[in-house]
Amino acid sequence: MSYFRITLHRSAIGLPKRTRGVLAALGLHRRGQLVFKPVSAQFAGMIMKVKELVRVEEVDRPMTKWEVYESRKPPAGFVVEGVAARREPLGSKVLAKLEEEKAAAAAEEVRL
C-alpha cells in the first residue's frame, strides 16, 4: 500500500473557504506541515483542489511522528567515530594492590 506524502508549501491565507476547508480536512494547518494519506481517488481529489499549495510525493509507508521529528533536526556538526575506553572505577588500583599484597603474604606463610 502506498501513500501520498503531502507537505503544505504555500499558505492558504486569503483563499476561499472551500480551499481552506480542504486543507483542514487533509489535516494541514500550518505551512511546512507533513501528512500521509493512502493513495485513493478520494485523497487524490482533495490534492487536486489544493495542488497550487502543496508538494506531493508517493511513498511506500507513512513516517512515524518520531521519524518526522528526527528528519527535521539540523545536523549536529560533529561525527562520533568511536567511543573512548571507560575509566576504571574509583579505587580499583588500590584494591588490586591490596589483593596482590594479601596473596604475597599468603605465599610467604606457605613458604614458612
Add this chain to the structure above:
Amino acid sequence: MFGPFRITNVLNGGLLWKIPWRLSPTQKARQRKRLRAVDQVIEVVSNALAKKGETLKSLDRWKAEMPTEAEMLPRDKYTMFDRKAKRYRKGIHKLPKWTRVSQRVNPPGY
C-alpha cells in the same frame, strides 16, 4: 513643485498602488517554477492512481484541457485575457492571488 505640500497623486487622492505593467525576469522565472511545481503534483497523483487502477474525473479533465509548462506559450504564462485592456491582454500579476491560483488557458483567438 518641491516641499512638504506639493501636489502629488498620493497626496491628492490618497491611496495609489503602482503595479508594474509587466513582470520582471525574476518574477517570470518564479512563475515558471510554480507552473512546473503544479505539473509535478499532477504527475505524481496521476502515476499513483494509475498504479492502483483508479480514475479521477478532475484529474482527467485537467490533463485533457490544461497544457503543461513546457507546452504553454510565453503569452499565456505571463499574460491573461482581459476584455477591457488594450489588445485584450493584461499581465497575469494583476490577477488576485496570482501566485496561488492556476490561470493557464485563455479564450481561443485572444
